[in-house]
Amino acid sequence: MKKSKAFWAYVAIAIIVYAVVQFSMSSGMIGSYYSNMLIIMCVNVMLAVSLHLIIGITGQFSIGHAGFMAVGAYMSAIVTMKFDLPFIVAIVAAGCVALLAGLLIGIPTLRLRGDYLAIATLGFAEIIRIVILNVDYVGGAAGMTVSRQTTWTYAFFAMLITIIVIANYTKSRHGRACIAIREDEIAADAMGINTTYYKVVAFAIGAFFAGVAGAIFSHQLFFIQPTSFGFLKSFDILIYVVLGGLGSLSGSVLAAVLLTIVSTYLAEFPETRMIIYSLVLILVMLYRPTGLLGTKEITDFFKFGKKGGKNV
């Protein structure tokens, strides 16, 4: 009862934030520069949260997340630009195709562990990029122009749905099975958890939302190119998750928001941005290897009511 109350309270806060920003945008208080930043922020939060499910909750070290984003971005662009279907159809199609790609990649590679899995996912992401590069239907290396259809409403609600689904998945029986796999895969197996099934499901859900994020991203940018989805993009997403704290949903959201702001201001100086990024990454790993929040959630610090706080 208490938990669902807290849940609706968060949803209400989110809707209020949405309404305030939407009002400021339509009244012109937030210019196009900042509204662009806010939409990219939503995309980054979605990417961070979807990777958080794979790395933070299930403990499967995937560093090819940009590959699913690329699948989603191109699929949605094909749906809207080649078939002239509405944007919402494109978002769903992008998610579904990315999910299929996730299944296709996840089923063979999730048998691998640790470093090997990381390299295999990186390899698959590069293969996806090279395939797109060589397909003339989507423009190859020259890229593809996309009409801008993303609005703050699409971006915000896609982000909200991502966070709600992944937060609730984490708290469900499936989510607990995933956490058991993260803590000790052999022990989880011994306890009767079908580890392959849960790993693949988590991977597919992560891929689905990365695809949706890709759709929102491509319809914000006017123009997509295979080089936007290289492994530097994957590392970017990885940095959000790791800095925020492996296993902390609010941590990865926070890191994605902060780093989007930082990188927007440093967009003129990409090298400086990457030097700061990499130094922060190294220092955090050396002195605080669990990331900023560790496995804690931000809600653990300020609780609703006397004992309404959740300790999941």
Add this chain to the structure above:
Amino acid sequence: MEWLQQLVNGISIGSIYALIALGYTMVYGIIKLINFAHGDVFMIGAFIGFWAISRWDIGFLPALLLAMVICAVLGVIIERVAYKRLRNSTRIAALITAIGVSLLIENLMIFFRGAQSAVYPATIENKAINVFGAQISSLSLLILGVSIFLMLLLQFIVHKTKIGKAMRAVSHDAEAAKLMGINVDNTISATFAIGSALAGAAGVIFGLYYTRIDPLMGIVPGIKAFIAAVLGGIGSIPGAMVGGMLLGVVETFVSAMGFSSWRDAAAFLILIIILIFKPSGLFGKNTREKV
């Protein structure tokens, strides 16, 4: 006789991959870390060779030696500053640090030097030698000669010297090696030094062969060398050599058949096939999973 020509080209490109792969495989064998920064050490080696030849005007061999020495020092610094603290932390933390170090080296290089590419001076005359009707460039033979010499030297160090014995002991069982009075820290540093020196040498000969170098050149050969190490069986030194050459030959033949834009995909495909069907690689030993 075109296939012979392609084969020699493939083997000489492959020997560059093999030199880089040796560093990966030695470091992985000893501390179980994929040293992502290794590709960037290779890049630094290429630039040191470039500056040595074009600005200070010293010959090819002194430039090669200089690049190897500086890269060895760089490798030890990276190990001491970034990786030493992480020996007992999780594998994910170590891997992310390695990615961080790699990004840092690349971007510092871009920051101080600029991202533009440089053209390697032609110090060595490139002649075509006719072997059984195939035109084989003298440059690829030189690359092959230098790499084979370095690999033989490495085999000698690993199997006949005291430090090599220590390296084998530490990679077999670090705890037991420590009990036997082996200085594990120094041995790990020596491994980084040797691996990085090989990467530096690979950088110089890569520059000579492809003539164009830039601060991001380390990424793709670095990843391919890693694929070569996995293909040969990570942790195995002969495996890295064979894996590198095999990968070079496959890539050259894929390009020669007219699929040059799919060349990188072929490398990754090999990686994934190997990882799925024989993760221990061609020369690797199967390790039993322990609880």
